[in-house]
Amino acid sequence: MSTFSGPLSPQQWEILKRLAEDLSPEQRLWVSGYLAGFGGAEQKLAPSSPPQTAEPPSGITVLFGSQTGNAQRIAKALHARLQQSGISARLEDMATYKSAQLRRDRCLFVIVSTHGEGEPPDSARPFYEFLFSKKAPKLDGLQFSVLALGDTSYEHFCKTGREFDSRLEDLGASRCHPRIDCDVDYEEAAEAWMKGVLEVLTQSQGPRVEISTPAAAVPVSVYSKKQPFPAVLLDNLRLTGRGSTKDVRHIELSIEGSGLRFEPGDALGVLPTNRPETVADLMESLGLDPGAIISAADGAETTLEDALLHHYEITTLTRPFLENYAALSGSTELRELLKDENRDRLRDFVYGREIIDVVRRYPVSGIMADHFVATLRKLPPRLYSIASSQNADPDEVHLTVAVVRYESHGVERHGVASTFLADRVPEGEKVPVYVDSNPNFRLPEDPDAPIIMVGPGTGVAPFRAFLAEREVMGARGKNWLFFGDRNFRTDFLYQREWLAHRKNGLLTRIDVAFSRDDDAKVYVQHRMLEQSRQLYAWLEEGAYFYVCGDAKRMAPDVHEALISVVQKEAGVDRERAEDYVRNLQTAKRYRRDVY
Numbered sequence: 001m002s003t004f005s006g007p008l009s010p011q012q013w014e015i016l017k018r019l020a021e022d023l024s025p026e027q028r029l030w031v032s033g034y035l036a037g038f039g040g041a042e043q044k045l046a047p048s049s050p051p052q053t054a055e056p057p058s059g060i061t062v063l064f065g066s067q068t069g070n071a072q073r074i075a076k077a078l079h080a081r082l083q084q085s086g087i088s089a090r091l092e093d094m095a096t097y098k099s100a101q102l103r104r105d106r107c108l109f110v111i112v113s114t115h116g117e118g119e120p121p122d123s124a125r126p127f128y129e130f131l132f133s134k135k136a137p138k139l140d141g142l143q144f145s146v147l148a149l150g151d152t153s154y155e156h157f158c159k160t161g162r163e164f165d166s167r168l169e170d171l172g173a174s175r176c177h178p179r180i181d182c183d184v185d186y187e188e189a190a191e192a193w194m195k196g197v198l199e200v201l202t203q204s205q206g207p208r209v210e211i212s213t214p215a216a217a218v219p220v221s222v223y224s225k226k227q228p229f230p231a232v233l234l235d236n237l238r239l240t241g242r243g244s245t246k247d248v249r250h251i252e253l254s255i256e257g258s259g260l261r262f263e264p265g266d267a268l269g270v271l272p273t274n275r276p277e278t279v280a281d282l283m284e285s286l287g288l289d290p291g292a293i294i295s296a297a298d299g300a301e302t303t304l305e306d307a308l309l310h311h312y313e314i315t316t317l318t319r320p321f322l323e324n325y326a327a328l329s330g331s332t333e334l335r336e337l338l339k340d341e342n343r344d345r346l347r348d349f350v351y352g353r354e355i356i357d358v359v360r361r362y363p364v365s366g367i368m369a370d371h372f373v374a375t376l377r378k379l380p381p382r383l384y385s386i387a388s389s390q391n392a393d394p395d396e397v398h399l400t401v402a403v404v405r406y407e408s409h410g411v412e413r414h415g416v417a418s419t420f421l422a423d424r425v426p427e428g429e430k431v432p433v434y435v436d437s438n439p440n441f442r443l444p445e446d447p448d449a450p451i452i453m454v455g456p457g458t459g460v461a462p463f464r465a466f467l468a469e470r471e472v473m474g475a476r477g478k479n480w481l482f483f484g485d486r487n488f489r490t491d492f493l494y495q496r497e498w499l500a501h502r503k504n505g506l507l508t509r510i511d512v513a514f515s516r517d518d519d520a521k522v523y524v525q526h527r528m529l530e531q532s533r534q535l536y537a538w539l540e541e542g543a544y545f546y547v548c549g550d551a552k553r554m555a556p557d558v559h560e561a562l563i564s565v566v567q568k569e570a571g572v573d574r575e576r577a578e579d580y581v582r583n584l585q586t587a588k589r590y591r592r593d594v595y
């Protein structure tokens with residue numbers, strides 16, 4: 001490998017190499033994406049600089065469709081590595097990618113997540129619809145590869161990425177590298193895919209200068225998902241009143257000295273510990289010794305009890321777990337349930353059940369601890385929308401957490417992270433956290449732009465951050481909040497704060513809907529329809545429309561209400577109203593953070 005330092009001094013190059021060797025795959029992804037956007041930030045800060053000439057098209061495009069920002073970060077990382085390797089490529093968001101470019105590209109690298117119940121991300125939908133329409137061109141000369149992001153706890157795991165992969169092939173394109181499907185712990189798989197892509201391209205591009213790792217700059221914080229920051233729990237306050245059917249907590253954590261940075265719209269990743277009672281029940285049901293020594297997810301040796309407490313997912317049923325456990329147990333019934341023609345039966349079986357239910361229903365005699373652990377996936381972090389502004393509270397981060405407790409199949413269930421925060425971490429103790437950036441859910445760059453926020457239940461969390469940020473920054477744009485929950489008396493989350501903001505003028509309007517106060521259930525979408533004239537007037541003034549919360553019912557209902565508002569107030573048919581809403585999404589004036 002030849003020595004290469006480019007414009008760096010030998011001393012700088014050595015520092016970068018040493019730092020890069022210590023980075024985890026996730027940190028490499030972050031650093032690459034950081035550097036990819038850093039040059040653009042410098043240009044924004046220097047408007048007097050001469051205009052940059054457009055880079056000639058290379059025929060290579062890195063194309064991403066992202067809902068929460070993960071696909072975008074990976075795309076930026078790949079693009080940065082291509083540029084560093086001397087390979088010219090375009091970095092494109094599906095929201096703005098011109099369909100005509102497909103005919104000109106000779107190599108396309110697609111990074112896309114699957115959203116909700118097998119849906120493409122909001123920003124990817126226009127391109128997705130074009131690709132699956134009769135207008136899609138033949139792509140005989142195109143080579144491609146797809147990285148699909150998803151979550152195996154959902155039935156339609158990586159569905160969008162698989163559909164892109166299949167459709168591109170149907171249109172005549174050929175794979176230059178196999179598709180890789182990623183679970184929530186995606187970093188290592190994404191790293192392997194990027195290395196494969198780079199290898200394919202460097203072989204086709206001819207000799208190049210070998211670079212062992214991406215160039216790196218010291219990030220603001222060394223803390224990440226692989227190395228979380230131990231944040232001290234400052235406050236755990238119950239927001240719901242006495243008699244409420246829900247338990248919602250306001251959680252405050254100290255991040256003083258961490259160097260962690262976040263913006264309104266970002267999420268906080270919490271690395272929880274499994275409930276000790278659940279761990280004990282599982283080991284007893286399996287007949288396993290808690291002290292048995294195994295290799296944990298990080299490769300270190302530990303006891304079975306410690307591994308199940310800290311390293312592995314032991315509640316959520318995923319298809320990979322069921323497949324692995326079916327092989328381990330030899331259960332004919334479980335194998336039958338996993339056949340493709342029995343998807344409906346499998347869905348019904350999984351609903352309301354956890355891993356311990358499967359273990360009890362299909363017992364395995366004499367199972368080894370390491371064999372059982374091999375059926376499990378790593379314990380994924382839980383993401384919570386940040387409910388505070390760092391500019392307003394520099395050393396704190398606030399969360400709005402609905403505590404999950406319910407009964408199913410005669411068994412009491414407990415949410416892993418929510419009960420961890422609410423019940424098992426006393427004030428003054430530490431919670432492992434990291435910031436999960438979401439560039440697709442941001443306040444407008446123009447502080448004078450009006451915003452409309454729809455956030456029922458805990459979906460209101462990021463809008464608490466939005467208003468705190470706008471207040472401290474002195475933004476003059478109008479702010480309108482739609483909030484909904486079950487009962488006015490017990491479930492009006494942050495009521496005093498909203499009323500104070502309304503009184504001081506920060507909150508221009510607030511419309512609320514409480515579904516169980518009257519016989520007729522009223523939700524936020526009904527309030528939108530009631531205020532359709534004003535809502536449409538705000539949109540025509542340039543308002544940004546935000547939605548946060550439930551993806552299965554609330555978000556589709558709000559989307560339909562928005563189309564109805566446009567159709568009624570603009571006096572157009574449904575097709576034109578849908579085009580209007582689609583244009584809002586393309587212009588990034590309609591943004592959703594739904595789950």
